[in-house]
């Protein structure tokens with residue numbers, strides 16, 4: 001139940017439907033619907049009228065704590081946002097700045113809008129929510145909502161920083177969905193960008209390798225990661241990064257899963273497992289990239305996973321691992337489960 005009077009009737013009645021369930025029977029129709037909205041400005045404008053909107057203020061999403069204590073993004077109807085904008089003396093064109101971010105399972109188009117020109121505290125109070133920094137929001141929200149909010153913020157940021165053509169210096173104009181921008185002078189089309197990053201959990205058969213950068217929170221260790229250089233394959237990046245960062249030669253590589261990672265800007269994380277020969281595990285750590293790297297046994301990994309993410313302010317344990325939403329966490333739990341399976345079958 002939403003306990004919000006000023007917004008009665010303008011908050012979306014279905015805030016919990018953010019995020020897509022893949023492979024549902026209507027998956028194909030939703031994907032085709034979204035694709036049409038990206039190509040057809042009129043259809044997109046019509047979909048906005050019936051859509052849900054997630055608000056941001058200077059790239060911070062508006063969240064609300066639900067009755068069970070879990071956070072979710074506040075979702076507004078189109079008329080709800082219009083009332084809000086009118087209430088704050090700003091209406092009309094701003095609504096057209098909204099960007100298409102998805103489609104709910106009820107076939108409602110989902111949009112985001114940054115109201116950074118309005119008073120943050122007043123809007124938050126009006127919507128009975130709180131604008132929370134994305135890094136914090138990402139870990140407060142359940143997985144699908146976190147990914148949707150991260151995608152929304154990445155698109156808002158991309159539009160805010162790509163207002164001009166890098167070749168002609170002339171303004172660029174967005175399509176209605178916000179899926180591209182076109183140079184007003186040269187007609188060059190620009191699409192939102194992600195930087196590909198390979199992230200790899202190395203194993204020597206009985207241990208896995210984790211490292212930490214000096215900039216990580218104290219005690220946090222993660223899988224090795226590195227940006228792809230122009231022209232590289234996933235495998236070439238992986239071999240190069242491991243050689244550069246810890247001085248090892250990789251044998252086998254297998255792909256696990258991928259993730260859009262919004263920090264510090266949009267990265268496309270390609271998660272892999274890889275092995276090194278048990279006879280060649282001596283590390284030669286590049287201290288300009290990593291503060292530390294070491295091999296961990298399955299027992300050490302299990303207890304670090306059990307310890308969880310330390311609360312803010314408290315003294316962190318000596319070793320803790322990235323939280324659930326991070327692909328690094330997924331790679332580490334996959335490796336731990338595989339080790340358990342191997343031990344059980346011995």
Ligand SMILES: NC(=O)C1=CN([C@@H]2O[C@H](COP(=O)(O)OP(=O)(O)OC[C@H]3O[C@@H](n4cnc5c(N)ncnc54)[C@H](O)[C@@H]3O)[C@@H](O)[C@H]2O)C=CC1
Pocket residue numbers: 195197199222223224225226227228259261263264267269289322326327328329
């Ligand atoms: N989701 C997850 O589980 C994890 C995500 N990550 C992310 O992976 C990313 C890459 O990891 P790092 O070890 O820092 O990469 P890295 O080992 O390639 O080192 C970063 C350096 O690469 C250079 N670089 C080359 N191409 C770049 C580009 N397109 N954008 C920015 N810098 C570029 C810069 O000099 C930068 O300082 C980080 O942004 C981090 O947030 C890292 C670990 C876990």
Ligand SMILES: [Mg+2]
Pocket residue numbers: 224225226245289
């Ligand atoms: Mg790295």
